[in-house]
Amino acid sequence: MLRLHLKTIPAGLAASLLCAVMAQAQSATPAPENGTLEVEQVFAGTCGFCHSDGGRAAGKGPQLMNSPRDDDFIRDRIKHGKPGAMPAFDGAFTDAQIDQIIKYIRALKPREG
């Protein structure tokens, strides 16, 4: 259905519709109704499967704490993924939510103790 929308309506409208649909659909997922993410939960639910220890260590995917990659690179990778390595999340997270995820990554510190 989403794909159909994107094909038949202007891109800008499609993007806002997509966001609206996602925000609605995610009411039962880690995104509360105001559209902000509980990023720690998102990591524990999804990202942490590959980015070990909540992004602090390399696992199936690279370590994210102290990543040398810039925000644009990380944003692009979250949205479009990497074939055979990382899924594309552009249908799952809005741009604002991706910004929140980047913020979380930048704030990552080693665990205490």
Place this chain on the structure above:
Amino acid sequence: MRKQWLNSGLPVLAVAAFAASAALAQTVDTARIEGAGQNDWLTYHGSYKSHHYSPLAQINANNVGNLGVAWMHVPGRSTRGLQSMPLAADGVLYYSGSYSRVFALNGATGEVIWSFFPELDEALISRQTHSPYNRGVALGEGKVFVGTMDGRLFGLDAKTGKVLWETRLIDSQKLTVGFTGAPLYAKGSVIIGSQGGEWPGRGPIFAVDATTGKKKWEFLTVAGTDEAMKTWANDSWRTGGGGGWMPGTYDSETNTILWGTANPAPLYDWSGPDYKTQGARPGDNLYTSSVIALDIDTGKLKSYHQELPHDAWDFDSAVGEFVMLERDGQKYVVHPNKGGFVFVYDRNLGVKNVWRLVENINFVKDIDPKTGALIGRRDFPVGKVTEPPLCPFIGGGISWNSGSYSPKTGLYYKIGQEWCMTLDIQKTTPVTAPQVQLNIGADFKMAPPPGGEIYGHLDARDPITGAKKWEVRYPEPPLGSVLSTAGNLVFVPDSRGVLHAYDAETGAELWKHNNGTGHQGGIVSYSVGGKQYIAVTAGFGGMLADEYAPNFGGVYKSMPRDDGALVVFSLK
């Protein structure tokens, strides 16, 4: 087709031998798979008995030193390596690669007879985590059956590769899950289980009419009966999981399909010990992490055993082996569980014994060998799990690839994995809509076993008692399947890329060959024109293999995760 072979410059003798075997070709049917003719490998597990054993003995412990590469085939686009189990019938080898590409090859020469590249929904696949590998095909009634990541099952003409039917079984757009496992053919039906585990679906297993492609029945591994629905309090069945992503088997004596099911979601629950009433999915969560027996004609549940009630560790039962054997007049079914235990059942899935393949297990203190009941569970509340770490690691004490049972030695050859993990369990909001892939419920990291090192081992065990005859150790757990043969040999394709051949009685290494990249798929033996072949898939990458480079370094640092080849051996 014959003309094509002649033009390719094949030796006339080889063509004549192949034409002769093709002329003798019979339809692959239930009786033939049951009989497991010695020249063929007709179904994922070798036969319905799931022995992964070849009665061929031309290649044997005395001459295996002369084993060399006969031919290779490169399927291309091997994203996340090659993970499938080749099949062989009447001199033709069939196998699949990533993106459900299927090949039919001349078993003696490797020449391509036909290939099938399904047109897939690439945008959907780019959104999937457990994708785009494929773990095998099924044969039956002159057809080759293969599932796709976008939720379809195909029936192809075994002679030409032409699509005879195509059936959409799952709305993958909605669920973002599909089929990676091989189907099973039996009694006019093609059985295939969907992915599940981490997704908010109900993990269906399907039966499809092999002739028409029409769906016959569907069994839901999450709350699929009224009884099961009661084991998911607070409507938590909506968080789902389950599925049956590896092929099980068929018991013709009882007209039953035996299948292993995957874990519930989220993988790690924050309930603590009160898991019956608290947490993300209060209750036992039937029929996840279970072995189930379904009537092949109706899909009705006949019996089951939940190996891990309320699995809080992702140590599910999706391993597809149901090793059938008889001893002292008793019929047994042996089924390995991801947690590192091996369950021994009667044919109705009544527990007869449970034994440990793996040393480092602490998610339970033990499992009662008489009843299968878990003793001393570790159910985690929110917070860190470090002292001790959880053992085994999320990759399991036993992974999804198959072991091998040799009726000749009476031994079961099986890979065990010794590794653990630290966790930080999170209290999560229920995920009931398939928007974001996965539903793990914790941050985690691989860790060595307390006071020890990570390693893997091939064990030669009594399949009923678990008594160990010998063991071979590897610095990193091997991830491929094991093959034993009547030539007194056991073949193990390891993670570094070396294929080993051992003496089946003693475990002494007799031969090895470096295939140049890690193994994580199948290995079979078959015969064409009186000559025995060993076929193994090489090609690394995916959910477990991707952990090797960061954790083990060495050869894994540069090992490709988008490459692979089928390598076939014969005596020089």
